[in-house]
Amino acid sequence: MSLKLATNALHAGHDVKKTQGTRAVPIYQSTSYVFDDSEQAANLFALTEAGYIYTRLNNPTNDVLEQRLAALEGGVAAVATASGTAAIATTLMTLLKSGDHIVASNSLYGGTYNMLSNTLPRFGITTTFVDPDEVNNFAKAVQPNTRAFFAESLGNPKLDVIDLKGISDNAKTAKVPFIVDNTIATPALLNPIKYGANIVIHSLTKYITGNGTTLGGIIIDAGTFDYSNGNYPEFTEPSPSYHGLKYHDALGPIAFIARVRVEGLRDLGSAPSPLNSFQVIQGLETLEVRMQKHSQNALELANWLVSREEVSWVNYPGLNSSKYNELANKYLPNGKSGIVTFGLKKGFEAAKKVAESTKIFALLANIGDTKSLIIHPSSTTHSQLNEEEQSSTGVSSDLVRISVGIENIDDLKEDLDQALKAV
Numbered sequence: 254m255s256l257k258l259a260t261n262a263l264h265a266g267h268d269v270k271k272t273q274g275t276r277a278v279p280i281y282q283s284t285s286y287v288f289d290d291s292e293q294a295a296n297l298f299a300l301t302e303a304g305y306i307y308t309r310l311n312n313p314t315n316d317v318l319e320q321r322l323a324a325l326e327g328g329v330a331a332v333a334t335a336s337g338t339a340a341i342a343t344t345l346m347t348l349l350k351s352g353d354h355i356v357a358s359n360s361l362y363g364g365t366y367n368m369l370s371n372t373l374p375r376f377g378i379t380t381t382f383v384d385p386d387e388v389n390n391f392a393k394a395v396q397p398n399t400r401a402f403f404a405e406s407l408g409n410p411k412l413d414v415i416d417l418k419g420i421s422d423n424a425k426t427a428k429v430p431f432i433v434d435n436t437i438a439t440p441a442l443l444n445p446i447k448y449g450a451n452i453v454i455h456s457l458t459k460y461i462t463g464n465g466t467t468l469g470g471i472i473i474d475a476g477t478f479d480y481s482n483g484n485y486p487e488f489t490e491p492s493p494s495y496h497g498l499k500y501h502d503a504l505g506p507i508a509f510i511a512r513v514r515v516e517g518l519r520d521l522g523s524a525p526s527p528l529n530s531f532q533v534i535q536g537l538e539t540l541e542v543r544m545q546k547h548s549q550n551a552l553e554l555a556n557w558l559v560s561r562e563e564v565s566w567v568n569y570p571g572l573n574s575s576k577y578n579e580l581a582n583k584y585l586p587n588g589k590s591g592i593v594t595f596g597l598k599k600g601f602e603a604a605k606k607v608a609e610s611t612k613i614f615a616l617l618a619n620i621g622d623t624k625s626l627i628i629h630p631s632s633t634t635h636s637q638l639n640e641e642e643q644s645s646t647g648v649s650s651d652l653v654r655i656s657v658g659i660e661n662i663d664d665l666k667e668d669l670d671q672a673l674k675a676v
């Protein structure tokens with residue numbers, strides 16, 4: 254039976270018969286698992302038998318979360334990590350090696366932008382950033398050593414909707430996997446795999462958990478990329494890192510995600526705590542209804558902001574005035590998520606003032622909470638970037654970002670009204 258998203262968000266990956274009939278997914282707070290005998294232990298390490306070894310590699314609570322998100326995104330398998338950043342780092346460090354090159358959208362989460370532009374180059378992995386509005390910019394930036402494309406389906410905080418299909422066509426021609434960070438859209442609003450993404454990443458910290466309690470990340474493999482195309486010898490040659498295993502031959506469509514688990518998690522240690530996975534699962538259960546409400550509130554507030562004289566511009570992909578409205582209607586027909594940005598006519602100081610004057614909207618560096626949040630990125634989340642980098646990631650000094658929660662919309666308007674008047 255092929256189940257729909259709301260049902261999978263509540264049930265996928267949990268076989269109650271295997272958990273003493275518990276209706277809730279239990280927290281398996283154990284670092285390790287007792288083997289039947291030496292032979293079974295050897296089989297588990299040889300990957301000839303499925304089972305649990307050590308919680309850095311796998312865990313029954315994490316396992317439910319992984320299967321559930323793979324089902325929600327239409328992937329073949331997934332690996333959970335301690336944060337969204339860990340998911341991105343583990344993906345790239347498993348897939349790539351020194352000398353390899355990435356083509357990435359220039360509209361990225363600040364932390365990801367830093368990882369690609371400063372940290373990975375120290376290990377010989379370089380990135381060319383391109384404007385994703387023109388999909389062929391990806392093809393134009395390809396070098397002989399390009400081994401991955403990377404983009405956010407709905408960029409944070411530029412709120413650009415990328416043409417996933419166009420970029421994935423470019424990736425197919427370049428014979429590289431297309432990695433998509435789908436954090437802001439969530440699988441409730443968009444499934445990048447449907448449009449050709451090969452690997453989907455989420456920060457579970459945001460909408461998926463949804464209540465601001467827990468850090469988490471996930472790597473979901475579509476199982477669609479051909480690692481035997483000649484450019485990925487780590488998948489076709491015997492791996493010295495895993496007793497000569499040839500991932501592509503042995504594991505076919507799960508070659509990448511299996512390597513993420515047995516080499517990536519083993520060597521980088523990015524596994525989540527089972528307690529955190531449990532918390533993520535609680536939040537995930539209500540993802541669909543929350544995303545509908547976030548999207549509805551955000552659209553109404555965006556329209557209201559447009560009518561305010563203190564505000565010079567409003568950016569929300571659901572507004573007709575948005576340059577991304579057409580792409581948003583194509584890729585996000587059921588809602589455009591809950592992030593809105595707007596500019597203050599009076600600039601930098603006014604934007605800072607609004608961000609500190611709200612009473613319901615909390616001034617903090619996060620998004621995707623059920624509770625409304627506000628920040629002035631130019632002086633905070635994006636302050637490590639220079640002015641040029643800030644503007645390429647869509648941040649201007651007058652910009653205020655709000656993450657619209659699921660409170661009563663009239664209360665949210667009243668709160669922003671008094672904050673705008675405080676300027």
Ligand SMILES: *Cc1c(COP(=O)(O)O)cnc(C)c1O
Pocket residue numbers: 336337338339362364365405409434436437456457458459468469470620
């Ligand atoms: C927050 C965020 C990340 C990083 O996730 P953490 O869980 O904070 O490590 C990555 N991508 C996007 C789009 C994000 O919003």
